[in-house]
Every structure is written in structure tokens, then in C-alpha cells.
Amino acid sequence: MRKYALAATLFTAASGLIGFVLRRSQLARAFEPDTGLPVAGAASTVMLLFYTVVMLAAALAFAVFISKRYAAKSTYTEAFAPASGAYLTFAGIIATLFVLAGFVLMLRVKSTSKSELTVAILTMISGLAIFGLAYEQFRGRNFKFALVYTVIPELFFTFWLLLIYRANQTNPVRYNYVFQCLAVAAAAIGFYVTTGFVYGRSAPGKFIFSHVAAVFFLAVGTADPISIERRLVFLALILFFLVNLARLTNNLGKKPPKPDPAETE
Numbered sequence: 001m002r003k004y005a006l007a008a009t010l011f012t013a014a015s016g017l018i019g020f021v022l023r024r025s026q027l028a029r030a031f032e033p034d035t036g037l038p039v040a041g042a043a044s045t046v047m048l049l050f051y052t053v054v055m056l057a058a059a060l061a062f063a064v065f066i067s068k069r070y071a072a073k074s075t076y077t078e079a080f081a082p083a084s085g086a087y088l089t090f091a092g093i094i095a096t097l098f099v100l101a102g103f104v105l106m107l108r109v110k111s112t113s114k115s116e117l118t119v120a121i122l123t124m125i126s127g128l129a130i131f132g133l134a135y136e137q138f139r140g141r142n143f144k145f146a147l148v149y150t151v152i153p154e155l156f157f158t159f160w161l162l163l164i165y166r167a168n169q170t171n172p173v174r175y176n177y178v179f180q181c182l183a184v185a186a187a188a189i190g191f192y193v194t195t196g197f198v199y200g201r202s203a204p205g206k207f208i209f210s211h212v213a214a215v216f217f218l219a220v221g222t223a224d225p226i227s228i229e230r231r232l233v234f235l236a237l238i239l240f241f242l243v244n245l246a247r248l249t250n251n252l253g254k255k256p257p258k259p260d261p262a263e264t265e
Contacts, residue, residue, distance in 0.1 A: 005249035008062065009242060012212045015055045016219030016238065022048040023179065023223035030175075038175050045175070052216075059212035067205025070252040076137065076146065076197045080247045083137040090243060091134030097236035098127020101229040108229070115163055122156040123233060129153055130240065133198075150195045157188035180230075183214075183221030187237050190214040194244065204252060211245040 022044065030042035038045065073079040102123035109116035129152040136146040161184045168177040193210045196203055215238050222234045 004066075005246055005252075008208065008212075008249045009246040011058075011062075012215045012245060013242060015059075015212065016215045018051065019048070019055070019216050019220040020223045022051055023220045026175075027223065027225075031173075036173060036176075038173060048220075055216060056213060059209050059216075062212075063205040063209035066208055066249070066252065067203070069255060070204060071255045072197070072202040072204045072207075072248065072252060074200070074202070077140060079197055079202060079251055080137065080244065081251055083134075083140065085138070087243070087247075088134050088138045090239075091131045094236045094240050095127040095131035097232050098130070099124045101232040101236075102127070104232075105227075105229040108227075119160055119163065120229075122159065123229070126153040126156045127236075146198050150191065150198045154188045154191035154195060157184050157191065161185050161188065177224075179217060179220045180224055180226065183217040183234060186210070186214040186217040187241075190241055204248065207248060208245065211241045214241045215245075 026042070026044040026048050028044075030039050030045045031037065032039060073081075077083060102120045105120040105123065106117065109120065129149040133146055133149040136149065161181060164177065164181055164184060168181075171177060190210045190213075193203060193207045197207070218234045218238050218241075222231055222238075226234075
């Protein structure tokens with residue numbers, strides 16, 4: 001693996017781990033034990049917010065650097081090569097976690113909760129779509145099914161984001177759910193940028209920033225007291241975005257130098 005690909009992956013993983021620890025610290029120290037209201041000016045909250053800004057700024061700087069100097073391959077199959085059996089197995093594990101999370105949610109919710117049942121079903125379908133996209137790449141062909149597989153997860157996470165906000169819109173303490181919303185929103189954006197590669201519109205800079213942000217917010221969201229099925233999805237997504245980030249950055253090539261205007265005259 002190339003040095004900058006390894007550095008990007010390790011930086012992203014470390015940023016998520018540190019964010020997880022800071023969020024845990026905030027949950028333990030920055031809320032009143034009796035009322036659950038946030039403590040004004042709590043050090044752990046300030047540290048988490050400051051670290052979030054610094055981390056996103058660093059991710060943006062790295063993304064700009066990559067977009068100016070490097071370019072991705074023209075097709076999804078080439079940009080995320082190699083499409084080996086090992087990655088297909090990995091995608092199978094991701095799909096299994098999604099299906100398991102959807103099944104657990106389906107068993108836990110009441111049959112009258114149509115929105116939760118819809119989330120459970122779409123969770124399983126999204127997992128199968130992730131595996132389907134990996135299978136299309138493994139076959140080495142750009143089948144039209146890939147155009148559908150890559151869109152399903154981003155639509156699901158957009159729908160899920162709306163449900164999370166709707167369930168918490170009357171909650172006066174936004175710190176209780178804001179990072180879950182950011183995690184799901186970042187996941188949707190990450191899949192949206194990935195969709196661009198499938199449709200022939202590669203944007204490595206946007207891809208890198210979206211994936212670093214997704215891993216970070218998903219890790220922070222995992223620190224929240226969330227349900228087991230949501231935690232499974234978040235962990236599966238962290239693995240998915242980390243591996244795809246490593247695959248893309250490892251396959252980037254340097255942009256050819258721009259021609260000198262004086263030489264073309």
C-alpha cells in the first residue's frame with residue numbers, strides 16, 4: 001500500500017477512535033445526572049467540538065491536496081481495484097451485519113410501527129446492495145445492476161435521518177441525538193460520492209473528505225447509548241468506509257502537468 005493511502009486510512013481510524021473517547025467523556029461529565037441537561041461550558045464538550053473542527057479542517061486540507069495532485073481511474077472497477085475474493089468476503093461480512101441488524105430490529109419493534117419495520121427491511125436490503133456492488137466489481141463487468149446497488153444505501157440513510165430527526169424534534173437537548181444525525185447524514189453523503197464513481201463522475205477529493213467525516217461521525221455516534229442494531233450498522237459502515245478509502249487512495253495516479261501556454265503558441 002502506498003504511504004499516503006496508509007496514512008489516510010490510519011488518520012481516519014485514529015480520528016474516529018479519539019472522537020469516540022471524547023464523546024464518552026462528554027456523556028459521562030457534561031450532563032446533569034438528575035435532569036439530563038447539558039452543563040454549560042463543560043470542558044469535555046468544548047474539547048469535543050474543538051477536536052471536531054480541527055479534524056474536519058485537516059480532512060479538508062488533505063482532500064484539497066489530493067484533488068490538485070492526483071486523479072482517480074475512469075471506472076469504478078479500476079478506481080477500487082483489486083476486486084479480489086478477499087474483498088468479496090469482506091463485503092459479505094458487511095452485508096451479514098446489516099442483515100442481522102435489520103432482523104434484530106424487526107424482532108424488537110411492534111408490528112404496528114410501520115416506520116421501524118421499514119427501517120429494518122431497508123437495512124437488510126442496503127446490506128445486500130453493498131454485497132451486490134462488490135460482486136459486480138468482482139465479476140469485472142460494469143453491469144447496470146451496479147447503478148442501482150450504489151443508490152439504495154444513500155436513499156435509505158436519507159430516509160433514516162428524517163426518522164431520527166422526527167423522533168427527536170421535541171427533545172430540547174440536541175447533544176443527545178445530534179451526533180447520531182450527523183453519523184447517518186455523513187454515511188448518506190459518503191455513499192452519494194461513491195455513486196459518482198459508478199456513474200463515471202469521479203471526485204477523489206470529495207470522496208476522501210466524505211469518507212473521513214463519515215468514519216469520524218459514525219465512531220462518535222457509536223459512543224452514544226444506542227440500540228444494538230444501530231450499533232451494528234454503525235460499526236459495519238466504519239469498516240466499509242475505511243476499506244474503501246484505502247482502496248481508492250492506493251489506486252490514485254498523479255495528474256499530468258498542465259501544458260505551458262508559451263509552448264502551445
